[in-house]
Amino acid sequence: MRTRKLEIHCPECASKDVFYSCTPGCCFNHVCSDCGTTFETLTAAKGGTATGMLPPDPMPEAADPTAECVRCNSILVFQMEDGTLVCTNCGTLLSLELTEICPA
Numbered sequence: 526m527r528t529r530k531l532e533i534h535c536p537e538c539a540s541k542d543v544f545y546s547c548t549p550g551c552c553f554n555h556v557c558s559d560c561g562t563t564f565e566t567l568t569a570a571k572g573g574t575a576t577g578m579l580p581p582d583p584m585p586e587a588a589d590p591t592a593e594c595v596r597c598n599s600i601l602v603f604q605m606e607d608g609t610l611v612c613t614n615c616g617t618l619l620s621l622e623l624t625e626i627c628p629a
Contacts, residue, residue: 528579535562536562544588564627567593568610570619575605578616579613596612602619
């Protein structure tokens with residue numbers, strides 16, 4: 526089953542116009558284009574796994590929202606049709622938490 530890119534809403538203004546502003550080796554800092562709020566993403570295992578999950582086609586751009594899988598540290602974390610997050614590397618079902626929220 527094909528997944529889709531992550532859609533992350535700004536925790537301050539709820540905009541979907543959010544971009545990833547760092548590199549995976551550093552942090553997972555995101556910025557809202559509308560209000561300037563910055564925040565980071567964290568994942569937690571929800572319990573369970575999915576099999577046969579494929580990354581989106583086309584793959585996300587470098588500045589598209591991203592998160593790291595808590596289980597295998599992959600950034601191949603995407604959304605299934607129902608909005609559930611899944612790591613397409615290891616199959617772990619994930620929940621997303623926004624941390625380090627700094628309104629502009």
